[in-house]
Amino acid sequence: MLFSNRCPSLSSLFIIAGFLSLLFTGCADAQTGAAKEMREWTDSTGQYKVVAAYGGVVDGNVKLLKQDGSIAYVPMEKFSVADQAFLRTQFQKPASSAPSPSGTPSVAGSTSTAAGWTTWLGPNGTNTSSETGLISEFPADCPKVLWKTELGSGFSGLTIGHGKVYTLYGKDGRELVACFDAKSGQELWTFDSDEDFAHGRSFGPRATPVLDGQNLYTVGASGRVLCLNATTGKSIWDMNLYEKFSMEPHNEGLSPSPLIDGQNLILTGGQGVFALNKNNGELVWKGAEEKINHSTPVFATIEGKRHLVVLTGHNVVGLNPADGSEFWRAEQRGVNNSTPVVGPDNTVFTAASYGFGSQLVKISNGSASRVYKNQILATHHATAILHDGYLYGFHDRIGRLKCVKMDTGEEQWEARHIQKGKMLMADGKFFILTEGGRVHIAPVSSDAFEATAEARVLTGQSFTAPSLLDGILYIRTDKEMAAIDLRG
Numbered sequence: 354m355l356f357s358n359r360c361p362s363l364s365s366l367f368i369i370a371g372f373l374s375l376l377f378t379g380c381a382d383a384q385t386g387a388a389k390e391m392r393e394w395t396d397s398t399g400q401y402k403v404v405a406a407y408g409g410v411v412d413g414n415v416k417l418l419k420q421d422g423s424i425a426y427v428p429m430e431k432f433s434v435a436d437q438a439f440l441r442t443q444f445q446k447p448a449s450s451a452p453s454p455s456g457t458p459s460v461a462g463s464t465s466t467a468a469g470w471t472t473w474l475g476p477n478g479t480n481t482s483s484e485t486g487l488i489s490e491f492p493a494d495c496p497k498v499l500w501k502t503e504l505g506s507g508f509s510g511l512t513i514g515h516g517k518v519y520t521l522y523g524k525d526g527r528e529l530v531a532c533f534d535a536k537s538g539q540e541l542w543t544f545d546s547d548e549d550f551a552h553g554r555s556f557g558p559r560a561t562p563v564l565d566g567q568n569l570y571t572v573g574a575s576g577r578v579l580c581l582n583a584t585t586g587k588s589i590w591d592m593n594l595y596e597k598f599s600m601e602p603h604n605e606g607l608s609p610s611p612l613i614d615g616q617n618l619i620l621t622g623g624q625g626v627f628a629l630n631k632n633n634g635e636l637v638w639k640g641a642e643e644k645i646n647h648s649t650p651v652f653a654t655i656e657g658k659r660h661l662v663v664l665t666g667h668n669v670v671g672l673n674p675a676d677g678s679e680f681w682r683a684e685q686r687g688v689n690n691s692t693p694v695v696g697p698d699n700t701v702f703t704a705a706s707y708g709f710g711s712q713l714v715k716i717s718n719g720s721a722s723r724v725y726k727n728q729i730l731a732t733h734h735a736t737a738i739l740h741d742g743y744l745y746g747f748h749d750r751i752g753r754l755k756c757v758k759m760d761t762g763e764e765q766w767e768a769r770h771i772q773k774g775k776m777l778m779a780d781g782k783f784f785i786l787t788e789g790g791r792v793h794i795a796p797v798s799s800d801a802f803e804a805t806a807e808a809r810v811l812t813g814q815s816f817t818a819p820s821l822l823d824g825i826l827y828i829r830t831d832k833e834m835a836a837i838d839l840r841g
Contacts, residue, residue, distance in 0.1 A: 395433040429483040437483055469514030470820040471564040473610035473649050480738050482779035482821045487839045489794055490806045497838040500538035504834045507557025508816035511827045514564045523549045523557030530571050532586060542586035550574035550606040561610040570618055574606030590634045600624050608647035614674050621645050626663055640677025641670050646689040653695035655716050662701055664689040669703045683714045683721035690734040696759050706733040706749045725762045730755050734816055735775040743799045747773050756799055768802035775818035786819045786828045810835055
């Protein structure tokens, strides 16, 4: 049984299921669980079951209060379709805002947001979604576009929550933070963030906003950091990262997206990683004090400890998110753009184009050793997606889509007939937005790539990953933005 008391811990069960999750106990939560409704939960394979009460959402994981008083924190995608449907009804109710216990699997999203695509790479921090019931083909070969609206330059991602879509774009030499109605695409407000970046090549703003409760946090290409009221767009506080810490701007602008970690706002850029108090912008800690390229970090549990895994300009580094101290590091000299992918058995996959390739490192006793290095999946700016031991991603600047076995680095297939792009995974399918504005749907398979739907939706150029919420796919280019209905 899933979460069975016959097993020593929840982690051992999820190792079997392909996921690591840790078990914690607490008397106060046990008493709360007794007062809540107990129900039987089933995992996505149908093999494991447990009786527990729903305890809210913490760090993107569902909190289960078991009959024996123990607590389990489980990613939503690990539940059955029926349980996921039940959970969506619960997400309309207030969720727990308490921080997860030390060592609990964590994602980049806010602890205060129960549902939404509120952060870089979505609620799981992996560019995957637990949503189901999504189409495999477009009706009459034509996507159902709910709305389309003009946008400006840049490839800032689309953050969705509170019935709104948030992003940044450049227009008339200015960099704007913008809020749109998610149902109609109507622009509700904009905030003039800064001049459009012009120190080197200017692509417009590129960092994805993060939504935390009623606050929206953004980072501009020139280093301006904003905390805005998500409803009104009014400024709460702001600062410039480069000016505050006396750093030279990156010659292509600041690209890493901000992340929320409890009471901290995590920023990456210039010469380090910075944790600021999210309420006032004051420095909490600084770590990895070396040159940073364009990669956004990721939270993960490695060797039983919570990590912030960071790609700098020369290394992949594991930091303690509590104080910024360093756990381990491994060399990676390249133009590091994509986010590290944390796999099973304390492994971390990183990749870069422009000659570096990819590597897998294994963390053991606080040190990193290389498992392999090759040129098979050198992701450029799109982070690879890990599923059932296989990595799926676009290789190098030419952008051929590949499937690679993560633990060995062996190529399973290569698709040359699809343009380079970015994608997310949901309901056993990939939803791909190419750089030229085409949308593809394809089943997830380690055997071959075969799209079941394809259509041009947008004009312009896109370096932005799609976002998904409640069956609606949100996509953008440097000219426009659209919402596509994927509900069956």
